[in-house]
Amino acid sequence: MKFIQGTDRTQLALFPTCLDDTLEFDNETRLIDLFVDSLDLKSLGFEMDFIDNGRPAYHPGDLLRLFIYGYLNRIRSSRALEKECKRNIEIIWLMKGLVPDHNTISNFRRDNPAAIKRVFRATVQMARHFELIGGRLIAGDSTKLRAQNSKKNNFNAKKIERHLAYIEEKLAKYQAELAKEDADSIQKEAIEAEIKKQTVRKSKYESLREKLNSSDQEQISTSDPDSRQMIIRNNITEVAYNIQSTTDAKHNIPIDFKVTNNNDSKAMGNMVQRAKSILGTNQFTALFDKGYHTGSEIKTTVELGVEPIVAIPAVSGSSMAPDTAFNVSEFTFDPQTRTYTCPQGNTLSTNGSWYNKERGGPSRKSASSVRVQHFKTRACQACPVLAGCTKNTRGRGRVIERTEHQDFIDVNRRNVEQKEHLYKRRQAIIEHNYGTMKRQWNFHYIITKKGIDRACSDVGLIFTAYNLRRIFNLVGAKMLKEYLRVILRWILASLERFSAQKRPAIESGVFDRDSGNFRLAA
Template sequence: MKYLKGQNRSQISLFPVSLDQAINADNEVRLIDVFVNSLKLEEFGFRVDHIENGRPAYHPADLLKLYIYGYLNQLRSSRKLEKECKRNIELMWLLKTLRPDHNTIANFRRDNPKAIKKVFRETVKIATYFNLIGGTLIADDSTKLRAQNSKKNNYNQKKIDRHLEYIENKLAEYNKALAESDGDKKQEIENEIEKQNQRKDGYKKIEQELKKSGQRQISTSDPDSRHQITRNNITEVAYSAQTSVDAKNYIPIDYKITNANDKKAMGTMLRRAKTILRHNDFTALYDKGYHTGSELAIADSLGIPAIVAIPPFSGASHAPDLRYDVEHFDYDPKTDTYTCLQGHTLRTTGYWHHAKNGAGETAYRFRNYTTPKCKSCEVRPLCTKSAANGKQVRRSEFAGNIENNKKRVQESEKLYKRRQAIVEHPFGTIKRQWGFNYIITKKYMKRAEADFGFIMSAYNLRRIINIVGIKKLEKYITSIFSVLCSIFDLLELFLNHRNRIQYKTIKTICYEIRIPGHLIKLNFNAPGKGF
């Protein structure tokens, strides 16, 4: 039986193949090369000015190309990227056979979180140019990404107290045994007592750090990470990645790494979305985790119709008979009164009470509404569980915003059903297909944001490539790059020869640059008039 045979490894080629010939014309590494070369890295914040002394540094463009290639091919580890530089022919072409070590690679990601965010912004601009972003409907959500910190190395006061109590009990046992022992066994017990005292000192130190931080919990391996619920009753020490995704092609337009839940995230993300889209004529969809009165008030103040799912009432909020829940009472904004199902009017004294959050701070203000007729009402046992004061209706200062949202939810049920399909599309690709369900960097939120920034940039590039195609995308980026080169050449020429220009005869120099879909006109004033 015949088989295909490979080439003899010892055979010498008469016409050796260059690296460029080994890479196909439509290979995406060529696109990565053109994309990074088109970026203004110094303006983004990447360091390009290094001192001449010592060993030369790697240019940030080369390291950025390496990372974009790595994340597009599910490679995030600096050690794996170092290894690929020595054996991967695509990376050899992309980096021109440069082989940075893993420390250099890791430090580049660690030191440039803000600049990496601007690279992501460039992917959004490219998507906008190709009309891939509609800007009329966005969906926001968060996903939990495990941090490089085990549950064992995350502490709250309750957990510290439990460990200290265990140590105290052990010390009591050892001291009792020490009093009854002698000889070699006595030395062994003393060693155990010393170990427990060292552990006790360690937990006391963690307790001091926890009190000093003012937080409810502290992580020792990655200080900014927090113990959070990921799904159902499953918990992890993780970061929360907030994202805003445009509905037209499921392209993320913004992201933000936090270590908190979703309750206070909507207002910030809406402000950022408004800045990115440059208008507020869009609808934003959120799940029930974002349903907070103060955040709905921010959405209304921005003029953005946010549609946030309404969470169910808690058991304590329900009346004994669900027909007498507060939601069935009528509120009159003119008289600032409620009318119950029995026709009684509930009024307020006008005094603002303060509801506190877990940290003891004021979360919101509210007024209480009551009626004296509640005491003699025949349906009182069905309406309230209070035996002394009767029914009390609590109305938040943000009640109007909550009611406006409720109307939008009722009017836009079909629209809201699209939320999950929009915002879960990137998460499904990133976490299920690519396996990026954890943060690879360690220590501090800024480093976690750099890692997630590369994830989002790679996702956007992959999405744009799949929709537009490599050739069309490369042609566009190449055109932009040539335009920038032309502008810089023109500026250099003008600055070098501006003194020779006769102001009396030439008042303005005009220059036009044409690229697909754009016409750029540049006007340079004569000497003394500036640009």
């Protein structure tokens, strides 16, 4: 039986092919190369000026190409990327045969968080050029990405005190055993070794306690200091970062992201403000889930001129009336007279004073306060349905607290009621982005450690790869190549004009894309 035969490995090629012939004309690796060529790397913040002494540095463009290719193909590890430089024909073509060390690769990602964020911004600008961003409806959400810090190496005040109490108990036990007269020398040496070991551990936890008390944080992580233990879902927690992002509804393309270590309650206002700056307009609607329903954030959004549609959380059991027919939502507020009318027709008024109400508990470092006014009426004392309206039947009756942000919360409530069809689109707009990144690409954790800036580099490359994948699929290779070539020609022409202005005595010069410098004519 005959089989297809391969090429003899020892056979010399009479007409050897060049490296460029090994890659198909429509391979997306060529798009990555053109995309990086179209970027002005120096203005983006990449270091382009290196001293001439010693071994030359790798060009930032080459390392950026390597990372974009890696993230598009689910490869993030610097060691894995180093291996691919030796065996992957697409990367060999992309890197022109260069094989940087894994430390060089890793250091590039570590040292350029701001520049990588600007590369992501360049993908947003490219999407706007192709009219892939509508700028009329955006959705915001967050996702938790596990950090390189175990729960064992994450501490709060209670956990530290629990460790110290355990150590004190062990030390007392060892001291008692050491005081026994019948203990031999070998036993004493073993006990003294244990005492020394526990004393060192005690010093460690005391140092952590002092560091925690001197900070404004409620917990501390030792491996990745900026990561925090957060609730992932239900009662499951992980030491993680919280990634905030906003996505445009036209083609579900992310326009912004931010790496944080806080929950969602105080995030919406800042993300909407950033979206306004990116889109250059405030004529859009912002969709957020109930985790973002905070009066101060809704106020910020409304004052920016943006229409918020934030899901309204369910009323907690402690805030509900004994009879749900008398919940606060059943009371009517008149903004002209600033009074409430209860279901029984009685009017609740305020004395006009504002009171500070603490939120988060007095013992929490993140506790905040909000100003409230109290609304009440003397008619409660003779009301026949008082027991169904409030549990405070023996005191002053029903009291309604209205926060300083309630007017803005009411605006959002009306938006939710009138435009429920828009809010139903939120999940389809943004949540599948996270599904692709975390489930399909397996980017459910941060690969870097030792700080939020390094985590931002990792997340920036994830979002850059995601946007490029969307643009490649929506625009098509042919049109995208033409666009990138035009941008490249414009950049090269601008650089040549700049060179002529800086060096009037030199008649001409050529821009060398390999070195990122001008090769000047004599």
